[in-house]
Amino acid sequence: MKEPENRRGMIELADGQYQPDTDREGQQRSGSQRVNRLPVTRQSVAREPSRVNKVKEYNVLERVYEPGRLYEAWQQVRHNAGAAGIDRMTVEMFERRQDELLGLIHGKIKAGTYRFKPARRTLIPKEGTSKMRPLGIPVVMDRIVSQSINLVFYEIFDPMFTESNFGFRKGHSQHQAIKFVQGIVQGGYEWCASIDLASFFDEIPHDLIFKLIRRRIADERLLTLIARALKAGVLIDGKIIKSGKGCPQGSPLSPMLSNIVLNELDHELDKRGHRYCRWADDFLVLLKSERAANRVMQGISGYLECELNLPVNRQKSRVALVKDVTFLGFQILRGTIRVSNKARAKFKDKVRRLTRRNNPLSMYQVIQDLNGYLRGWVSYFGIQGFRMIFRDYDGWIRSRLRSMQLKKWKKPRNFQRMMIKGGCTPDQAKRVWVKMNKWQSVSRREVRFVMNLQWFRKKGLIFLDDFTLSNS
Numbered sequence: 050m051k052e053p054e055n056r057r058g059m060i061e062l063a064d065g066q067y068q069p070d071t072d073r074e075g076q077q078r079s080g081s082q083r084v085n086r087l088p089v090t091r092q093s094v095a096r097e098p099s100r101v102n103k104v105k106e107y108n109v110l111e112r113v114y115e116p117g118r119l120y121e122a123w124q125q126v127r128h129n130a131g132a133a134g135i136d137r138m139t140v141e142m143f144e145r146r147q148d149e150l151l152g153l154i155h156g157k158i159k160a161g162t163y164r165f166k167p168a169r170r171t172l173i174p175k176e177g178t179s180k181m182r183p184l185g186i187p188v189v190m191d192r193i194v195s196q197s198i199n200l201v202f203y204e205i206f207d208p209m210f211t212e213s214n215f216g217f218r219k220g221h222s223q224h225q226a227i228k229f230v231q232g233i234v235q236g237g238y239e240w241c242a243s244i245d246l247a248s249f250f251d252e253i254p255h256d257l258i259f260k261l262i263r264r265r266i267a268d269e270r271l272l273t274l275i276a277r278a279l280k281a282g283v284l285i286d287g288k289i290i291k292s293g294k295g296c297p298q299g300s301p302l303s304p305m306l307s308n309i310v311l312n313e314l315d316h317e318l319d320k321r322g323h324r325y326c327r328w329a330d331d332f333l334v335l336l337k338s339e340r341a342a343n344r345v346m347q348g349i350s351g352y353l354e355c356e357l358n359l360p361v362n363r364q365k366s367r368v369a370l371v372k373d374v375t376f377l378g379f380q381i382l383r384g385t386i387r388v389s390n391k392a393r394a395k396f397k398d399k400v401r402r403l404t405r406r407n408n409p410l411s412m413y414q415v416i417q418d419l420n421g422y423l424r425g426w427v428s429y430f431g432i433q434g435f436r437m438i439f440r441d442y443d444g445w446i447r448s449r450l451r452s453m454q455l456k457k458w459k460k461p462r463n464f465q466r467m468m469i470k471g472g473c474t475p476d477q478a479k480r481v482w483v484k485m486n487k488w489q490s491v492s493r494r495e496v497r498f499v500m501n502l503q504w505f506r507k508k509g510l511i512f513l514d515d516f517t518l519s520n521s
Contacts, residue, residue, distance in 0.1 A: 134188030
C-alpha cells in the first residue's frame with residue numbers, strides 16, 4: 050500500500066501523531082536511509098528505550114482468550130495452588146470441571162462479558178514488624194484470566210525492561226540480583242541511595258498504568274478487561290471495598306503491572322547514567338561518594354513523586370554505605386555476602402514458634418513442619434558458604450527440640466526408659482534424675498546421649514550444615 054503523501058518521511062508516535070524521521074544530527078532521512086521497523090530486542094531497547102513506544106500491538110485480546118493460552122495459565126495457577134476466593138471454589142474443584150470452565154472463560158472474554166469478582170481479604174504478618182499486610186485472594190477463574198493476561202504482557206513488555214531489573218522475570222532471580230550488586234560494589238561503588246516506596250502496590254495510580262500500557266497496546270477491549278480486574282475490589286466483613294488506585298496484592302497480574310510502571314524509573318536511571326539494581330519496588334542506586342548519593346536521593350525521590358505520582362517513604366529511605374543496608378535479606382560487602390541481622394531474627398522467631406515446648410503436635414509432625422521451613426530458608430540463604438552460622442543454628446534447633454521432647458515425656462521415669470533403650474543399664478538409668486520442664490536440662494550429657502544426632506536423623510530432621518557440605 051502506497052504511503053500517503055503527507056506522511057512520507059514521518060514516523061508514527063504512540064499518541065497517533067507523526068514527526069519527521071531524522072538522524073541523530075537532526076537531518077531528514079531519505080527514503081533509502083529510513084530504518085525498517087524490526088522486532089525490538091532487549092539490547093536495542095537498552096540503547097534506545099524510546100523506540101519501543103513507536104511499535105504498537107493490535108488485537109491483543111484474542112491472544113488472551115486463546116484456548117492454548119488459557120490452558121497454560123490454568124496450569125500455572127494449579128501449580129501455585131492457593132486458597133479459595135469468595136466463591137469457595139478450590140483449585141481441586143476447578144480441575145474436576147476444567148474443560149467446561151475454561152470454555153466458559155473463553156466465551157465470556159471473547160464476548161466482552163467477563164467480570165472479575167471481589168477478592169477475599171486476608172491478613173498476613175509483615176516482615177520484621179508486628180503489623181499485618183492485607184492480601185486479596187481472587188477466585189480461581191480470575192487468577193486464570195489474570196495469568197493469561199500476564200503471559201501475553203510478558204511477551205510484549207519484557208523486551209522493554211532493562212538488565213538491572215530482576216523482579217518477576219524469567220531467567221532472573223534474587224540471587225542474581227545480589228551478585229549483580231556485589232559486582233558493582235567491587236567496582237568501587239560503595240555508597241547507595243536506598244529509596245523506599247510507601248505502600249507501593251496500593252498507591253500505583255490507575256491512570257498511569259493505562260497510559261503506559263497504551264504506549265504499546267492499542268486494544269481498548271483488553272484495557273477494559275484490565276480495568277475490571279483493578280476495580281473489582283475486596284470483600285471485607287460482607288462489604289465490597291473498591292479503590293481508584295493500586296494493584297490488588299495477590300493477583301498474578303500485579304507484578305507485571307508494577308514492572309511496567311517502574312520501568313519508567315529504570316530508563317530514567319539509565320538516562321542519567323546511574324548504576325542500580327531493582328527487585329520489584331526494592332531498589333538501590335549505587336554511587337562512589339556520599340555527596341553523589343545524597344544528590345541522587347533528592348533527584349530520584351522528586352522524579353518518583355512528581356513524574357510518576359508515587360509517594361516516597363522519607364523515613365525509611367536513606368543514604369548509606371552498601372554494607373550497612375539490607376537488600377533482599379542480605380548485607381553485601383566487597384568480598385562476601387552475609388545474611389542480614391533482620392533475616393536472622395526472623396528465622397529464629399519462626400523456629401521458636403514451631404518448636405515451642407507446649408506444642409500439642411507430635412515430634413514427627415513438628416519436625417515435618419520445621420523441615421519445610423528449613424528447606425525453603427536454606428535454599429535462599431545458602432547461596433554462599435555460611436557453614437559456621439548453619440552449624441550454630443543446627444545445635445540451637447536440636448536443643449529446642451530436646452526441651453520440647455522432655456516436656457512431652459513428662460516424667461523422669463520415661464526418660465530413664467529411653468536411656469535403657471539407648472544402651473544404658475537399668476542401674477545407670479536409675480541414678481539419673483532429669484527435671485523435665487527445665488530448659489537447662491537440655492545441656493546435660495545424658496539428655497544429649499538419648500537424643501543424639503542419630504536419634505534426630507531417624508526422626509527425619511534435616512541439618513542446615515548438610516546443605517553447606519553439598520554446596521562446597
